[in-house]
Structure formats: structure tokens, C-alpha cells
Amino acid sequence: MxxxxxxxxxxxxxxxxxxxxxxxxxxxxxxxxxxxxxxxxxxxxxxxxxxxxxxxxxxxxxxxxxxxxxxxxxxxxxxxxxxxxxxxxxxxxxxxxxxxxxxxxxxxxxxxxxxxxxxxxxxxxxxxxxxxxxxxxxxxxxxxxxxxxxxxxxxxxxxxxxxxxxxxxxxxxxxxxxxxxxxxxxxxxxxxxxxxAVSGAHMAERSALFIIVALGEGVLITGALFSEIEWNTGNVLAALVAFAGTVAMWWVYFDVGMRRGVDHIEHDADSGRVARNAYTYSHIPIVAGIIVAAVADEMMLEHPLGHASLAFIGCSLGGGALFLAGTMLFKRVTSTGLLWPLSHLVGLVLFGLAAVWAVLAHPTPLAVGSVAAALLAIVAVWEWGSFHGGWVERGLPVPGFVQRYADWRLGKAAARNKAVSPPDDRG
Structure with missing residues (x-):
């Protein structure tokens, strides 16, 4: 023994x-x-x-x-x-x-x-x-x-x-x-x-490392393919868009979600339940979205200025939306008050509208990829501005509807848990 x-x-x-x-x-x-x-x-x-x-x-x-x-x-x-x-x-x-x-x-x-x-x-x-x-x-x-x-x-x-x-x-x-x-x-x-029961910090760190693995796979594919193809304006822009999309995904997951997840699982009395819900299940759409988006990046690099096929539109916008839905679920599970982040909800609506535009307007893959990366960047900036006193500390105005939604969420969370702190649920 x-x-x-x-x-x-x-x-x-x-x-x-x-x-x-x-x-x-x-x-x-x-x-x-x-x-x-x-x-x-x-x-x-x-x-x-x-x-x-x-x-x-x-x-x-x-x-x-x-x-x-x-x-x-x-x-x-x-x-x-x-x-x-x-x-x-x-x-x-x-x-x-x-x-x-x-x-x-x-x-x-x-x-x-x-x-x-x-x-x-x-x-x-x-x-x-x-x-x-x-x-x-x-x-x-x-x-x-x-x-x-x-x-x-x-x-x-x-x-x-x-x-x-x-x-x-x-x-x-x-x-x-x-x-x-x-x-x-x-x-x-x-x-x-x-x-x-598990060690919360270890489980959170292991899951975060797998996110790095998935994001790294996208970077590897982009770099390997870019090194083999002819460098022209379209391909260079496509590589920049692919990189920007990867950075935006990293920011959406790691800037707030990962750290809050660590704090939540470490202080929860039932760490096994949190590890199952937040890290075993909720991370599935996150990783899947990254993989699908990486496929779209490879397709975009090969034909940046061609016609955006339905398969490409599905991979590019669908991958980004899947990733965003996964991070939204993860943040809901690991936040006090069990409320959905407005930035992610709006982002998913914008992804849906972008899909309709892409199907009807017949844009190039570079245009579709740029929109997907931009939408992820918008969510990342919005969430950053809602945490750490991002907007307030820098003297930037908070949009009225965002402030009203944040106040409503804080009121709902406070009704469920008196320990809720304002910065924890404004994303």
C-alpha cells in the first residue's frame, strides 16, 4: 500500500x-x-x-x-x-x-x-x-x-x-x-x-494547454502553407487575417475566461462537478470551433480571391460561431449568477447575419475570413472593456444599452448570490 x-x-x-x-x-x-x-x-x-x-x-x-x-x-x-x-x-x-x-x-x-x-x-x-x-x-x-x-x-x-x-x-x-x-x-x-474531486488549478491549466495545442495547430497550418505558396497581395492578406483570427480567439478565451475559470473551480466545494461541466463538456465546442476555423484558414490561403463556397462559409463563420458559443457556455458555467455574456450573444447574432450576407452576396474567401476575424475581435475588445475597469479606467464612455444590461445582470446575480461583485458579470 x-x-x-x-x-x-x-x-x-x-x-x-x-x-x-x-x-x-x-x-x-x-x-x-x-x-x-x-x-x-x-x-x-x-x-x-x-x-x-x-x-x-x-x-x-x-x-x-x-x-x-x-x-x-x-x-x-x-x-x-x-x-x-x-x-x-x-x-x-x-x-x-x-x-x-x-x-x-x-x-x-x-x-x-x-x-x-x-x-x-x-x-x-x-x-x-x-x-x-x-x-x-x-x-x-x-x-x-x-x-x-x-x-x-x-x-x-x-x-x-x-x-x-x-x-x-x-x-x-x-x-x-x-x-x-x-x-x-x-x-x-x-x-x-x-x-x-480534482485539483481545480491543474484541471484548468491542462484544459488551457489543450486550447493552446488547438490554436497552435492553426498557426502551424498557416505558416506551413504560406511558406509553400506564391507570395502575392491576396495570400499575404489572407495570412494576416488568419493570424488575426487566431489572436482574437486566444484573447476571447484567455483574457477573462481562463482566469475566472481557475478562480471558480478552486473555490467551489464540488470541484468534480465544475471539472465535468466546465472543462470536460464545455470545452468541446471551443476546441471544435478552433479546428474548423483552421480548416477555413487553409482554404482561404489557397484561394483568397476566388469564390467563397458554402463549405468555406460554413467552416469560416461556423467555426468562429462554434468557438464563441463554447466560450460563452464555459463562461456561463464558471460565473457567479449563471448569466450569459452580452458580448458573446451579440457576437453570435452578428455571425448569423454575416452568414446570410455571405450566402447572398457571393464574396471572396478573404472577405468572409476578414469578417469572421473582425467579429471575434469585436467580442474580444468588448469583453476587455467590460472587465478590469477597461472602459472606466481609460475614461471611455460605456454604451447606454450595455450599462443597462450590465446593471440588470448584476441585479439578477445579486438576487441569487449576495457575494456577486460587479466586475464579474459585465462581459
Whole structure:
């Protein structure tokens, strides 16, 4: 038992730092995100979008459950590092299979994914059984849900692509339902979110690092493609627009959302619930939006002054809107008073209007991409001005309707929680 104790982090530790082995582990998922992005680029269409969505959700689910694991375990210990490296190797196999996952490499993808989820979870059960028995029992239920989904993953890999899509959709649906029903199983019962309490700062930092991974993938694609194509006015402007869009996304997530999320999860009595809602689920549309927007950037760089196809409009404006909707949900979950940020709501309306314009006016990809980047920048500037005393400290006027909405939100929040502070809900 003493040997297992040293493999587990101190559950009472207030701040758990991210270990270098975790950063090294994330490198595989830079590759995985790139693979999903390229898959979507080469399979534009309704079926390809669903296929890419399933592959992305599998990648995210494998990464996020490993992030939970390293939150509980001590990565400085050799046995834990060995587990991380084994998951890393299986993740490499899974990622390498993505381009042909709905073809001849489906079985490689399925076996790698099932091995990641079941192997890591059962290893955690073994470690925690005598150290944190309630957590061990919860993890045994988690493993049970992965056992339920495994036949769909493996069976789907053995059939044709159309049926594979249905079976893999069923597999991912089973796994995503698990946390929502507290991993309830016959005989074993159900867990509670308090059973799997986490270090809030560590979970927030790990999720933020994955956002960096996703944004970095977009920068890599832009830089690699820009270095290969002919440099002219259109391509240079397209590269600048792609970079500006990435910066705006970074600002929208990190300037307010990330820091407020850390503070919220660290001070919440049920950190497991916050980690599930805010970081396991709410981050899905954020990362997905970044990936889809990166696909649009690549398309824009290749043909900046051509005709904006419906696929490009969907990726460019849809990716930005998906990212914005995800950050809005994340900020709602991690804010006192559970109120929606007005800047994001208005931004989503503007994205909808921009989509109508793009379909009717037949603009160039560069024009559509510029609008998407500008709308994200507007939301970033608006939110910055609503926090840190941004407008007030600099003597800038606050629009009347913004102030009235902020006052209304503060009144609603105060009715729910007397501890609400004005700067916390004006975004």
C-alpha cells in the first residue's frame, strides 16, 4: 500500500502544477488535432463532417480522461510516467489511423482507442483501491461504461464505412452519456461528482494547454502553407487575417475566461462537478470551433480571391460561431449568477447575419475570413472593456444599452448570490 500511496497526489493540495511529462504527452495531441483538421479538409460534406466529429470527440475523450488521471496521480513517479508513455504510444497509433479510420485502418483506430480508455482506467482502479477507495469504485464504474462501448468501437471497425459510422456514433454517445448519469451501473450503483474531486488549478491549466495545442495547430497550418505558396497581395492578406483570427480567439478565451475559470473551480466545494461541466463538456465546442476555423484558414490561403463556397462559409463563420458559443457556455458555467455574456450573444447574432450576407452576396474567401476575424475581435475588445475597469479606467464612455444590461445582470446575480461583485458579470 505504501508503494501505491506515493503514486497519488496529495488530495488536499491547493495547487498542483503541470508536470513536464504531461506537456510531452500533449505533443501527440498536436498531431491528433492536425490529423482531424486534415480529415475534415479532405472530407468536406455532411457525411465527412459527422465522421470528423466522431474522430474529434474520440480524440478529446482520450485526452481529457488522461488529464483527469494525471490530476490524481503523481507524474514524478516512474510507474505513473510509464503509464503516461503507454497511453502516449497508443494515442500515436490512434492519431496515425485517423486519415483512413473509416477505411482500412478502422480496426487500428478502434483498438488503440479502447486500449487507451480501458488500460488507463483499470490502472487507476488498481492504484486507488487501497488509497482512495471511493474514487476507485467510481473509476470501476467508468471502466464499466468503457466496456459497454468497446463492442461498438471494435464491431464498427469490422464492417463497412456506412454501418461503421452508425456503430461508432453509438459508441461515442454511450461514453458521453456516462458522466451525465454519474456512470450508473447495475450492482455497482452510481458515483457522485464529489467522489472524483480534482485539483481545480491543474484541471484548468491542462484544459488551457489543450486550447493552446488547438490554436497552435492553426498557426502551424498557416505558416506551413504560406511558406509553400506564391507570395502575392491576396495570400499575404489572407495570412494576416488568419493570424488575426487566431489572436482574437486566444484573447476571447484567455483574457477573462481562463482566469475566472481557475478562480471558480478552486473555490467551489464540488470541484468534480465544475471539472465535468466546465472543462470536460464545455470545452468541446471551443476546441471544435478552433479546428474548423483552421480548416477555413487553409482554404482561404489557397484561394483568397476566388469564390467563397458554402463549405468555406460554413467552416469560416461556423467555426468562429462554434468557438464563441463554447466560450460563452464555459463562461456561463464558471460565473457567479449563471448569466450569459452580452458580448458573446451579440457576437453570435452578428455571425448569423454575416452568414446570410455571405450566402447572398457571393464574396471572396478573404472577405468572409476578414469578417469572421473582425467579429471575434469585436467580442474580444468588448469583453476587455467590460472587465478590469477597461472602459472606466481609460475614461471611455460605456454604451447606454450595455450599462443597462450590465446593471440588470448584476441585479439578477445579486438576487441569487449576495457575494456577486460587479466586475464579474459585465462581459
Amino acid at each position: 505504501s508503494g501505491r500511496v506515493r503514486l497519488v497526489r496529495d488530495p488536499d493540495a491547493k495547487h498542483v502544477s503541470v508536470d513536464f511529462v504531461e506537456l510531452y504527452f500533449d505533443l501527440v495531441y498536436v498531431f491528433a488535432v492536425t490529423q482531424v483538421s486534415h480529415f475534415l479538409l479532405t472530407h468536406l460534406g455532411a457525411v465527412g463532417l459527422v465522421q470528423a466529429g466522431i474522430l474529434f470527440l474520440a480524440v478529446w475523450w482520450a485526452w481529457t480522461f488522461t488529464a483527469w488521471a494525471t490530476n490524481w496521480l503523481n507524474p514524478s513517479c516512474v510507474p505513473v510516467r510509464a503509464m503516461v508513455f503507454c497511453v502516449m504510444l497508443a494515442s500515436l497509433g490512434m492519431s496515425a489511423s485517423i486519415p483512413d479510420a473509416f477505411g482500412e485502418r478502422g480496426l487500428w483506430f478502434a483498438l488503440s482507442y479502447v486500449a487507451i480508455q480501458l488500460g488507463r482506467t483499470l490502472y487507476l482502479v488498481w492504484i486507488m483501491w487501497q488509497v482512495r477507495p471511493r474514487l476507485a469504485m467510481s473509476l470501476l464504474r467508468v471502466a464499466g461504461w468503457f466496456v459497454l462501448s468497446a463492442p461498438f468501437w471494435i464491431g464498427g471497425a469490422l464492417v463497412e464505412a456506412d454501418l461503421r459510422l452508425i456503430l461508432w456514433f453509438a459508441a461515442i454517445a454511450i461514453e458521453f452519456l456516462g458522466p451525465l448519469v454519474q456512470f450508473a451501473l447495475p450492482v455497482l450503483g452510481r458515483s457522485t461528482t464529489r467522489d472524483y
